[in-house]
Amino acid sequence: MASGTKAAVAACFVLVTVLITYRFADHLTNLAPSAVLTWGLVSRGIGLVHIVVFASFDGQVVPLCGKKGVTPVAQFLAQVREDFPGLKKWAYFPTLLWLGDSDAILQLTNRAGLIGGLLAIYGGIFGWLGLFLSRLALQSLAVTGEFWFVWDYMVFEAGALVLLLPQALPLHAGLGASHLPVPCVALAWQLLAIRLMLGFAKTKFSNANVAKDNLFLQGFFVWQLLPNKLAWHLHHAPLWILRALYGGMIYVEVVLPFCGFFSGAPRCFGAWGLILLMFGIFLTGNWGQFNIGYALVCVGLFDLEIQWSFSTFFSGSWLLPPLMLVYVFISLINGLFDTWTNTSWPWFNWEIIPGFELHGLIGLVRLLAPFRLINAYGVFPPEALPHVRSSMVFQGSNDGQSWTTYPYKYQPHEATSRPQWFAPHHARLDHRVYYPFEMTSKSDLTSAYCVTDHNPYCFSMEGFMHRMSQRLLEGEPSVLSLFAKNPFSDKPPALLRVVAYGVTPTSWAHHKATGNWWHAQQLCELISPRKDDPSLWKRWVPKPECFHPEHEIWFRRCPETKALLEIASAEESNVDALVRGNSMISAEEVESFWRDFITAAKPSHGDWKTIVARGRACAARFSREKLAMYERIMARYVLLLRSRVTRDVINEIGLSCLFGNWKLHLLVHDVISEGKDAYLAAWKDPHVLVTRAKQIDEARLLDLIGILRLDDLLFEDLKFHYMISLKHRPDREGFITRAVEMDKGGFYSMLQFILKEPPIADLWLPKARLLDSGAWVVEGYEDQPKGNPLAEPMLK
Template sequence: MDWWMPPGDALARLAFTRGLALVYLIAFVAALRQFRPLLGERGLLPIPRFIAITPFRRSPSVFHVHYSDRFFAASCWAGIALATLALVGLVERSPIWTWVLVWATLWALQLSILNVGQRWYGFGWEILLAEAGFLAIFVGPAHVAPPLVIMWALRWLLFRVEFGAGLVKLRGDRCWRDLTCLDFHHETQPMPNPFSRSFHRLPSKLHRVEVLANHVTQLVVVFGLFAPQPIATVAAMIIIVTQGWLMLSGNFAWLNLLTAVLALGALDGRLLAWLLPVGQPIDLSKPAWFGILTAAVAVGLVALSYQPVRNLLSKRQQMNASFDSLRLVNTYGAFGSVTKERREVVFEATDDPSPGPETVWLEYEFKAKPTDVSRRPPQFAPYHLRLDWLMWFVAISPAYGAGWLQPFVERLAANDPGTRSLLRRCPFEAEGPSFVRARLYRYRFTSRDERRATGNWWHRTYIRELIRPVGAPPTRYSPR
């Protein structure tokens, strides 16, 4: 078993599993804090309604067996507890069967939430966590030599994440080919962060260097992951640096963090021994049954890789798609097209029982998405604010709000506490509003002179009314 389970990847496994445990912890905390108003029994897209019309084979989940808000919360708390144990290192010192049980439970819980999460969980980093979490089950605890085939499966996953994103850019928006996409992206990305305005104001020549560096990393450097050391380490380090650059310039939940964590799995153990306050492990066990199990897993992963590879080679490449309901081998990609102007939906309320031209409307403020022009974009990644993200898509097309936007507006009008908890500030919280409406604006970062004169981070221009005033109790409305 020496060649099948070499000890040289032990520290890379340690770095990967600790990082993955952190991502799991963030994911379960985010689910616990947001699920009731989004997916709960009285949520905008209730899980009970979804599982009533969706068969188990299409969305495997423990919630098909039983669902209640209390059970969902208990599942999140279980995930938080197990992720914490893994993060502090207790799980890696346990027997191998305990390791498998803990990481399999984490995977099953996260997959169960993902498969009933509907539109709120329709992001690439959700399926990426599911696939990485499945592989973690089979890397083994600290006293067992890491299976070579699983460590290479991590590289194969990282390759698909990066190469898929690179291909979808080349096949997508022309601005990726003429190197101008970053003239727009930092301003129009879904969730800007405190440094996005500074990145946006970089010279155009530097933006072109950024795009070119991105192409080289995603389309050329990634092949180095399959080369011998130290080439694989150099490739992984370049990917980690680019992911750090993305974390500095935007809020992409845990996508960049998890991608960097995957890259840790490709680092040379000698480098990690120098960086980490631990020595190279020795005398690692190599149980034959575990080697046979990982071989069987590898055969299954090879078979399941057919559709993702076919998708990579297709001119009609899909982004962030799964080809099996367990999300074991997926396809990835992001920003095949880049919006050239930023639009935002702004919700307003009034306590005027008969709104007219002189009515004063006060704005709702989201936790992160731009609304107040004087507020600096906050940093919240790697945490994920699902409502804020979906509102970016709604501003592009109200069709993205199908099934949940109408209930959202009606619950704002009804002053629903759960819905209010998703927001940073709500007008008329005590008595509730008389009416709520939504208006569409065009946003852009202020220039240096505008920022100096007004103190504002954003300048906005009114476009049109998106949703007519909705009263409480709820009345019908129509998006325009």
């Protein structure tokens, strides 16, 4: 169905719904609280959401972010302080943790947010101060890198907007607000409720084929973040029930949000429908504070009298309407994006567009971006996909032969993992290890930060999985508390690795016979066995020259890298000195880069079939600390040469991309791989890159970064082979196909090449078969009985 036809059908459903609800207006409007009570409940409700957020995070903040945590925020802030001195660090990374970053301060900040939520429920002047305290605590903890889920973005936005609503009365005086809000603020709040759900509808249904995707929920109940027992059972429901639920979901997510634009009965009906949807999702999944939070945002729709009109919007205040007009305008722009691009789209390289004149607007959005005041929403793909999920599993060993798993508390990772219901608690580790292999990821192991994140420090040579592995090798008690148990209670293992598991629900019969809930089998090894390496903590935060190449704006924000980019007129004899600069890199280390590393990487350069062997040979020859130093030196050479490449040369090469300079960066890698003389020749005449670009292939482009970051290359290669096999419908264009057709920068630029080649490491995959009914059958697990794993009558 064409997009225009879908829109027309949706408009018809909206119109019919509005007309029917007006027919029953008296009954429906009686179901809504008064406007004063509505806004009092909203303020207290956001206080309740803050309590849920901070209470859930309280036991996780030190294991994840403390000095002995997986991502020590103190080390991160120390590097930021060095790279962005003075007020810059406050502007780019606003947090009160600049005043103190100890574990005690982290816990105090989190508990201050919790106390703020309690004060908000009490109301009065203490209620407003409590909401402000909670929002301040949330903003301060944002730099930990743990608040990037869609429900986190919702709380950031709602937690800021609620500060403009009237304060709630003290509890002893009633549940209502002290007075009605300024109309433009009330409308902005209702717009948040509307566009959040429409964001999900846009992502989920704009590219959906309703006739083929009406069994979407059969797979979704399995590959959602953390399915509970009810979701597991619903996956096995008769197909007619799944189709009916899908139709109801479309109606609520696509049609009912538009009812919010109408006053009276339609808005009341829409609000109750959206709240009931949240209740249903709450019962069938574990989505942190999302369901409770969004339901409470929707309570604001019960103000049925306020109308969407120009005169209403600009009444009641002279200061707030212009402010809310900017909010609405940027909100509409955000509607073009989704959760994955929420924090990154302002940093796209918009300036390359000919005639681009919105520098002021983009500058304003970038200025506000760290505060997450306005967000984009929408997560899930629209296709009905095979019921397979993946999980990253940490395993320890003392002999390198027998491996023991560190079991998760909630994440399904083995046959006996019982689906659990623990919402609204947000188990951040269990949620996090699901995402990396399933889609565009913020797991530190993706090479597409241009699309998914704005934080330049995320592109670390020692990503989240590496750091978690190191903490487990250290036997760190706080980090071990995130797992269900410690299988190495006597002493930490000698080795640790990370593997990916494929997980598929068993049939009813198999579950009753064995007690197993899942078929689970190893797909591949993602991080090869590692030994204890305390030096990791000295290098996990990247130096600014090692930011992802597509973070062009951050290179120019940092004084050190900005200086490198501006040195375009230096003589070639000074290049090595420029590389050293003030970086504490010695002349001997620069010489070693050319003499030792480039010489070692040169043989078989561009041979894709041997890249894993060559990468492991370099890893055996050079320590990870030395490889990190070589990467830093190479990054500085790249920045220097890029400073001499004009926009005309980039356009002639054909590498001008909205998302940045990934391929240009790799093209300079190829120059460096041929030695210092080749580099100096390109330095003298950057136009030689044009000829090189016409002759080069992806294998050569990826060669040096693959050797330096072999784990990253393996991860991306294996992930996309998994996705094209099990997260892609053969009967239609899907995410992977669209990513190949539209160069989205980063590793996406390489997908066409990657998917033509076999995986570069061992990868086992189950077989997914699409039936005429639209249902999927997944087979191939070692413990799986032969034949269809689902009952035949259900599939027909």
